Amino acid sequence: MKHFDVIVVGGGHAGAEAAAAAARMGARVALVSMRRDRIGVMSCNPAIGGLGKGHLVREIDALDGIMGLAADEAGIQYRLLNRRKGPAVQGPRVQADRKLYREAILRLLEQQQGLELIEGEVVDLVEEAGRIGGVDLASGDRLSAGAVVLTAGTFLNGVIHIGDVRRSGGREGDTASIRLGERLRSYDFARGRLKTGTPARLDGRTINWSILDAQPGDDAPVMMSFANRSPKVRQISCGITHTNERTHDIVRRNLSLSAMYGGHIEGVGPRYCPSIEDKVVRFADKSEHQIFLEPEGLDDDTVYPNGISSSLPAEVQEAYIRSIRGLEVVRIIQPGYAIEYDYFDPQALSPGLETAVPGLYFAGQINGTTGYEEAAAQGLVAGSSAAAQVLGRERLRFTRRDSYIGVMLDDLRARGVTEPYRMFTSRAEFRLHLRADNADQRLTEKGFAAGLVKESRRAAFSAKMSAVNALRLNLEEIKVLPAEMRAAGLAAGKDGSRRSLLEVLSYPDVTWDKIYALAPQAESVDPAIRDQVWCDALYAQYLDRQENDAAGLTRHADTPIPGEIDYRALPGLSTELATKLDRLRPASLRDAEGIEGMTPAALILVLAHCRKAEKARAAHG
DSSP states (O other): OEEEEEEEEOOSHHHHHHHHHHHHTTOOEEEEESOGGGTTOOOSOSEEEOTTHHHHHHHHHHTTOSHHHHHHHHEEEEEEETTTSOGGGOEEEEEEOHHHHHHHHHHHHHHSTTEEEEEOOEEEEEEETTEEEEEEETTSOEEEEEEEEEOOTTOBTOEEEETTEEEEOSBTTBOOBHHHHHHHTTSOOOEEEEEEEEOOEEEGGGSOGGGSEEEOOOSSOOOSSTTOOSOSSOOOOEEEEEOOHHHHHHHHHTGGGSTTTTTOOOSBOOTTSOOHHHHHHHTTTOSOOEEEEEEEETTEEEEEEETOOOOSOHHHHHHHHTTSTTOTTOOEEEOOEEEEEEEEOGGGSOTTOBOSSTTEEEOSGGGTBOSHHHHHHHHHHHHHHHHHHHHTOOOOOOOTTTOHHHHHHHHHHHHOOSSOBOOOGGGOTTTTTSOSTTHHHHHHHHHHHTTOSOHHHHHHHHHHHHHHHHHHHHHHHOEEOHHHHHHTTOOOOSSOOOEEHHHHHTSTTOOHHHHHTTOGGGGGSOHHHHHHHHHHHHHHHHHHHHHHHHHHHHHTTTOBOOTTOOGGGSTTOOHHHHHHHHHHOOSBHHHHHTSTTOOHHHHHHHHHHHHHHHHHHHHTO
16 A cells, blocks of 8 residues: 555646645645546636636746646747736736647646656545545555545536436546545535536637638737746637527527526536526627637647537537538537536635545535636645645645635635636735736745745746846936926926836836836846836835725624615626625625625725715714
């Protein structure tokens, strides 16, 4: 019998990150996966990052994780989402070559010292003296360990649905984990079912690309890892098309045949990634929906049609897909499907993602989340926490103030889930501070102190910060008068006050070209360093206001909410949250804060209304 410090079950995004993190901590780690060649597989869309999700990837990378590195090894198109908005809500995203990504993850795991990859199916958990002490494999082998991290993804009692056809499966081409799912039922864990879905895969050689709009990547790509500066492989464009009324008519006529609408699925799906059936029903007033045609690899003809996931029968999928412009004669390689699986209530987890059973940790979709990035971040937390426990060290702690990882952990543990949890920037009350660009400033030193970040990564970060601090200090020391600013083409008042160039850099419409006239030495500084100094300067003036808003919510948590409040009339409140508030009718701001999906911005709106209503009542005696 082999012994390890930590055993990680599952080779998806959560499992890969958990195993790598535990090994970086110095633990002896086994990663057990049903198939070695499926470790790191992108089960759904061929992309990493996005709004909120890109922040998580950067945080994983700041802690020396592997997702960002692999994404850059495989990146075939980079786009910075929300580019026209401020850096705090911009989301780096990369479309990846599926094969290159999987190969990169496997290579990074193989190169990780202290990590062994084992091919096999875990069918049972071994208990010793009231705690988990290992796992049993279907082969009859037993592996012992001080802790086990379970990252089962969609495999626990997974069922694939296409129309009224259902079959057991963890995803297309892989068997479900039935025996382990049954074993977990023996524990007193609150359990439920969730579902997710994926669209059909198309043969790109049968798409009429010539009549479709092209979507190229960014001219100045933003990498997913702080360690990289430019793409490593050839870049491509995607195609854009749209559904139409004919498409919607076909879907509407066949709704009863959908696995979801036909009553074959009990699990709740991700509202933020609706199927084509959901779109047609929920957005009945829309005559079209955009579809991004994303090539899955540089030497792969498979195309992922982002935006039309479905659980309709295969023949109906072919009919509605062929009604779409450019896809009139397309060949479907694999029909879309829905998958239903077990998850467990994350409210029962510790901050380090340990269950009520000592030595057993959960990470990823088993905790009710959706998305590669959310899973990987949880894997990093669970893997590092399990290693710290076994090695007798202090685990790395995350808070809402220092990371999106902390926001996610707090949301899951405090509110639980009724639908698959997805990260958004709106979930963070400190999002002006929790930016993708400064994830390393927030987390790398903390990770190094916890033993999670290698010396080489810390040294690179230290060198970067030395350059950032040098430029920042240089700009702080240069004081300029309004007349000097105007001479350099900068807007300035007439108060005669001197201002540092660091302060001037934060003003609207100030560019580095104008700063060079007053600080020519800055022109020779690495552009990446200049960008970082600009981002930090831009948000410095707003951070106090953000702190005050957050403190105000804490201070006024017990403020009563009038029972007659019309949430739908509150300007700025989303329809989704207005509907929830109207249905649940929280008695106080604290009650409202506990509602799943509630955001700090929405709470501030409700608080402002309550205070206004209170003043009005006082005025009328």
